[in-house]
Amino acid sequence: MAEKRSSFTGKLGFVLATAGSAVGLGNIWRFPYLAAQHGGGIFLLVYLVLALTFGFALMCAEIAIGRKTGLSAIGAYKKLDKRFAFTGIIASLVPIIILPYYSVIGGWIIKYLSVFVTGNMAEAAQDGFFDNFISAPTEPIGWFLIYLALTALVVLFGVEKGIEKVSKIMMPVLVVLTVFIAVYSLFMPGAIDGLLYYITPDFSKFSGTTVLAAMGQLFYSMSLAMGIMITYGSYMKKDVNLESSVKQIELFDTGIAFFAGLMIIPAVFAFSGGDESALGKGPGLMFVTLPKVFESMPGGSIIGTVFFILVLFAALTSSISLMETVVSIFMDKFGWSRKATCIGVFAGCVALGLPSCLGYGVLSDVTVFGMAFLDFFDFISNSVLMPIVALVTCILVGYVIKPKALIEEIELSGKFKRKTLFTIVIKYIAPVCIVAILIFSILETTGVIKV
Numbered sequence: 001m002a003e004k005r006s007s008f009t010g011k012l013g014f015v016l017a018t019a020g021s022a023v024g025l026g027n028i029w030r031f032p033y034l035a036a037q038h039g040g041g042i043f044l045l046v047y048l049v050l051a052l053t054f055g056f057a058l059m060c061a062e063i064a065i066g067r068k069t070g071l072s073a074i075g076a077y078k079k080l081d082k083r084f085a086f087t088g089i090i091a092s093l094v095p096i097i098i099l100p101y102y103s104v105i106g107g108w109i110i111k112y113l114s115v116f117v118t119g120n121m122a123e124a125a126q127d128g129f130f131d132n133f134i135s136a137p138t139e140p141i142g143w144f145l146i147y148l149a150l151t152a153l154v155v156l157f158g159v160e161k162g163i164e165k166v167s168k169i170m171m172p173v174l175v176v177l178t179v180f181i182a183v184y185s186l187f188m189p190g191a192i193d194g195l196l197y198y199i200t201p202d203f204s205k206f207s208g209t210t211v212l213a214a215m216g217q218l219f220y221s222m223s224l225a226m227g228i229m230i231t232y233g234s235y236m237k238k239d240v241n242l243e244s245s246v247k248q249i250e251l252f253d254t255g256i257a258f259f260a261g262l263m264i265i266p267a268v269f270a271f272s273g274g275d276e277s278a279l280g281k282g283p284g285l286m287f288v289t290l291p292k293v294f295e296s297m298p299g300g301s302i303i304g305t306v307f308f309i310l311v312l313f314a315a316l317t318s319s320i321s322l323m324e325t326v327v328s329i330f331m332d333k334f335g336w337s338r339k340a341t342c343i344g345v346f347a348g349c350v351a352l353g354l355p356s357c358l359g360y361g362v363l364s365d366v367t368v369f370g371m372a373f374l375d376f377f378d379f380i381s382n383s384v385l386m387p388i389v390a391l392v393t394c395i396l397v398g399y400v401i402k403p404k405a406l407i408e409e410i411e412l413s414g415k416f417k418r419k420t421l422f423t424i425v426i427k428y429i430a431p432v433c434i435v436a437i438l439i440f441s442i443l444e445t446t447g448v449i450k451v
């Protein structure tokens with residue numbers, strides 16, 4: 001079986017394909033609003049520290065598990081140790097939870113794109129436009145369905161090769177445009193305060209929630225703790241340098257997230273006259289602020305259109321990899337055809353996505369632990385399930401199969417320079433932090449403690 005598995009042609013192919021899955025709404029939409037909500041510079045600092053330690057060790061571990069076993073999550077955990085088979089199942093639940101709400105946001109992007117394409121940028125830049133849109137009874141559903149259908153079509157026809165080729169052009173354009181808009185934002189009057197807020201850590205704003213949010217974001221953004229990296233690792237050739245691939249993927253992913261923050265946070269300051277409460281907008285931050293930035297730019301209508309096309313593209317490459325994972329789980333498990341599975345997954349996503357879609361409008365009175373549905377699904381996957389998967393993975397690697405087993409796999413393709421860091425993080429630091437954070441997050445959500 002393992003011999004039949006297709007593989008990426010080389011390092012560049014591997015890094016680009018993995019970065020295509022990793023770079024998505026997580027970087028452009030989620031990172032800036034979380035950074036804004038959780039104290040700016042302190043969040044950025046915590047995120048960077050976690051990325052270089054946790055993120056590095058976990059991504060190495062997951063890719064190595066995939067390459068060693070030649071299997072996707074469900075089979076891989078089972079092969080390493082039968083008692084850990086359940087981890088593969090929990091990991092597979094994560095994309096099932098994320099995909100529907102990811103598509104709701106994908107729908108918002110298409111809506112904005114349509115507004116820009118039809119020359120109605122000024123409308124989108126008005127206060128209240130975003131809130132009115134997401135609280136409308138039916139309109140967000142239509143866009144959500146269009147986005148989901150686009151994703152499903154690609155997965156159905158499996159035009160992955162095409163997508164990969166296009167990624168190679170679109171991704172660099174996205175980088176250039178993000179840097180360009182970020183620089184433009186920085187030159188707006190009042191933006192410097194925002195820049196300072198974003199890059200200067202204020203330690204009085206540090207709390208357990210900061211770490212929890214940063215860790216959830218790390219898993220999300222790097223597509224960790226949900227089996228995706230294991231699957232990608234299983235397609236990786238033994239002679240491709242694993243450690244340096246991980247470094248490049250991290251750099252790509254974190255770089256785009258950093259510039260997305262630069263693009264949005266200083267602009268929020270500029271438009272709100274330095275009012276920090278404007279940063280608490282949460283999921284809406286990108287949709288509320290960026291149209292204003294574009295409106296103030298010469299040629300903003302065109303730049304905005306290109307921007308939303310690229311974001312749509314980055315989101316699609318991610319949701320396609322999410323749906324592909326979900327579809328393959330069901331195909332493997334029940335032996336259904338690709339077509340039937342796609343239709344089934346589409347229907348399931350519609351059902352699961354509708355509450356998220358209506359959660360800010362018709363269903364806004366219904367909350368789960370005080371959160372709208374979309375925020376709840378985001379929370380349960382990022383702050384609960386992913387930490388659990390990461391914790392169990394650390395225990396499995398640290399104490400059952402032992403780090404050495406993976407270090408050997410990693411060293412098949414060159415010296416593993418940071419193997420001491422890898423071992424310490426996997427055995428001690430990660431498990432302790434994750435347990436502390438899980439307990440904290442459960443106490444906080446259930447209202448036992450207040451932050």
Ligand code: PHE
Binds near residue numbers: 223
């Ligand atoms: N990492 C993607 C992002 O940042 C989200 C994603 C998660 C994509 C899991 C695929 C798989 O948007």
